[in-house]
Amino acid sequence: MTNNLIMKSLPMVASVLGSKYGVKVAIGGKDAYTDGNTIHLPALPLECSETLIGLARGYIDHEAAHIRETRFDWLRLANLTPLEMHVWNTFEDWRVEHRLARLFPGCRSNFTWLIRHLFGDTSEKVADPAMAILNWLLLSVRAWDVPSLNGQRDDVGNFVESHYPGLTGRLNHVLEKVHAYCDSTQDCILYAREVVSLLKEKVASLPRQNGESKTGKSGKNGVSDELPLDALNRLIQADDIDLPEGLGEALAASLRKESPKELDESLRVARLGTKTTKPLDPEDVTATRRASIALRTQLQGLLQSSVLTRSMVGRHGRLDARQLHKVSVADARVFKRTGRKVGINTAVHILLDCSGSMRKRIKLTTQVCHAVAKALDAIDGINVAVTAFPAGAPSNGGNGNDRAPTVCPILAHGERMHDKFVVSATGCTPLGEAIWWTLQQMQPLTESRKIALILTDGDPDSFPAARNAIEDGRRFGVEIYGLGITSETITKLLPNHSRTINDLSELAPVIFGMLRGALVK
Missing domain, CATH: 3.40.50.410 (von Willebrand factor, type A domain)
Incomplete structure (x- = not known):
């Protein structure tokens, strides 16, 4: 089975990558999720486009990296706030993907394609300066591997700086440590807390303007009218639902959208089940x-x-008198040896x-x-x-x-x-x-x-x-x-x-x- 054919077939991609990474991959159902042992993909169209296979392949790589490398027990003990968890996820996604790519260099191209596909669109601008901080952190981390994102990162960084002068410089010091020293789930937890601590320090240092308060409620209508201090306060106090999706969630949502409603149009792979067997009478x-x-x-x-044996003429073996005439034309194939069909x-x-x-x-x-x-x-x-x-x-x-x-x-x-x-x-x-x-x-x-x-x-x-x-x-x-x-x-x-x-x-x-x-x- 040629690799080119396999990588164009979603079930075979799932099988090959799952075996390679030591995880199980299932295709079927209505959702994309991971239970810690098995990566579940939803039922997908019978005819899968290159983009869909790329998304599925990236999702398998990404979730396999977390299953292999993330210490979820440490994460539970850390008891992070929603914002700390979001920043941790940005750092941890990059860390575990790098660990997987070191072990399996072929998945590096999968991640590069995925980053360009998900983050390479420069048309959408974030109007909320506080939320733009998260976007800038994400683009900064991902630009380490995909330099084509540098321009987009700098544009977002300039927007953040116009509202929070000096913030990106301080955050860059943390990012430099993440890039150089981040080697575990615990490291990502510590650096995420350091980022949120810097944001809180920025809140304390910002001058208050008319209508702003310590509670982050300015009385303005809409994010675009919100003052920078209140926007940053709101970000720090945000719940999960208020924060952007992580990479895994965005990929899962993309795969769910592709899942067909009709059984006849869907691609599913059976899973191992249980059945009683008995000896024949x-x-x-x-x-x-x-x-x-x-x-x-x-x-x-x-x-x-x-598989019967047959005689073969060659340059070694037993002399075959019937081939001696070849000597006159300098043909050395005058010997007989036994051969065997495969x-x-x-x-x-x-x-x-x-x-x-x-x-x-x-x-x-x-x-x-x-x-x-x-x-x-x-x-x-x-x-x-x-x-x-x-x-x-x-x-x-x-x-x-x-x-x-x-x-x-x-x-x-x-x-x-x-x-x-x-x-x-x-x-x-x-x-x-x-x-x-x-x-x-x-x-x-x-x-x-x-x-x-x-x-x-x-x-x-x-x-x-x-x-x-x-x-x-x-x-x-x-x-x-x-x-x-x-x-x-x-x-x-x-x-x-x-x-x-x-x-x-x-x-x-x-x-x-x-x-x-x-x-x-």
């Missing part, structure tokens, strides 16, 4: 063994012929539909699934896994509003084969979401070939979402096939890559006919 084991042996015999015969090196992931519509077919489906998995697992060079969908509630939590589709692994890649394949049939058919989850699991596998096999009987919850996942999967090099269980509905999604069976006895010839070309290609 003895009579089912006997039936699946027969089907599995028949399939394995056919596949092994096919694969054996694909053997199979394939990962196969089986998706088992156990939705409510499968109730009458679930016994046959689990038998088919076990027989195919067992036959493939017995062949050297095939790495097989099985995942059931849907499952129960997400095992990694959520904010209560997501109601995300789920999957439950029955057999993981690399796990020893077993017979606990019996599952109940209940719920909807989140096929697209399950395919995306499967693609995320297969992306880091080292096998040169990757195949997904869907066992199902009916339509997915969202046909566009399933089709989109299949198309993207193929772009990443994953071949996707479908096996209809007593139903030909799967042919609507996979018209040239699907078959149907009505009985376990049909399994071997049907699967062999469908996969023979894929396995030896």
Whole structure:
């Protein structure tokens, strides 16, 4: 799977970055947030623009940096005021991003793009001189990495100086220490308190004008009419709701705006859920063994012929009398050596539909699934896994509003084969979401070939979402096939890559006919 393709696909971006940073990333639900372990993105459009992927990538980088680096326990103990918290966040955002960029240099370009995208607009002017102080602090910090913001920073700084002479100079001394020495969450807390202390000192030093008071209430109507002292007093006493959004909040709001209202238009990735599995009954084991042996015999015969040795002509090996005529033309290729075709090196992931519509077919489906998995697992060079969908509630939590589709692994890649394949049939058919989850699991596998096999009987919850996942999967090099269980509905999604069976006895010839070309290609 080429990196260029992956970075243009939001689910794969989430998977790759999450694995790299050691965090979990979920896509689905209505909101963007972080619970301390998992970064949650809302359901997003099936067709993601470059800008949207850039925002999502930046959000993952930013929140992963906080999860890895911020000591939230220290922050809780500090008991900061809303203004101190806002200034702390400005400093801490920059600090944790720098720590992440040192570990993973590639994310530096993500942050640079994000800063330019969010802060590079010079058209909007802040009319409130006190709020302009926060804007100037933000631009000053971000200009350390993106010098193109220097002009905007200086314009805002001149505006602040016109109302609070000498303030930016004093604040610059703090910023110099932040840039040079800020190395922890505690450092950012101390420097944020120092900034707010300087603002309070400025309030005490400003001459009072008519209408101004120590309470910060001048009696004027509107921020533009407010006098500088009162504006600064109001800033110091501000609540959270009165202060600008932080970077994380601004990114979350941007992602929420992109979330589609209709399920058919949304891109979601299933999450790990829970589902009870039981061993197959003895009579089912006997039936699946027969089907599995028949399939394995056919596949092994096919694969054996694909790796037969053959003779090759070369410049070393055993002398081949039939090639001696080449000596007269100074061709040294007169030796024979044995060669071997490349053997199979394939990962196969089986998706088992156990939705409510499968109730009458679930016994046959689990038998088919076990027989195919067992036959493939017995062949050297095939790495097989099985995942059931849907499952129960997400095992990694959520904010209560997501109601995300789920999957439950029955057999993981690399796990020893077993017979606990019996599952109940209940719920909807989140096929697209399950395919995306499967693609995320297969992306880091080292096998040169990757195949997904869907066992199902009916339509997915969202046909566009399933089709989109299949198309993207193929772009990443994953071949996707479908096996209809007593139903030909799967042919609507996979018209040239699907078959149907009505009985376990049909399994071997049907699967062999469908996969023979894929396995030896």
